[in-house]
Amino acid sequence: DKEDQYFGWPIWRPDGSTLLVQWINRGQDHLKIFDVAPASGSKKLMYEEKQNSWVDLEDGAGGR
Known part of the structure; x- marks a missing residue:
């Protein structure tokens, strides 16, 4: 369900070109990490x- 989701703290790649963004569902049993431009x-x-x-x-x- 796209309405029940969380995002971790994004972090920049060392070269500053893209961000690593964490996504986790509401049940917290499915994690995805995306490279975002x-x-x-x-x-x-x-x-x-x-x-x-x-x-x-x-x-x-990027987690804290």
Whole structure:
């Protein structure tokens, strides 16, 4: 459901060209990390994880 979702803190790639953005569903059992180009709005799925229990936002990808 697109209305029940959360986003982790985005972080810039070292070269400043794109952002890594974390998405997690309301049930917190499905995580996606996207590489997003702010200039064009395009995104590319970089990582996806699904679990029967839950998944945590990735600290190395902008989590706090």
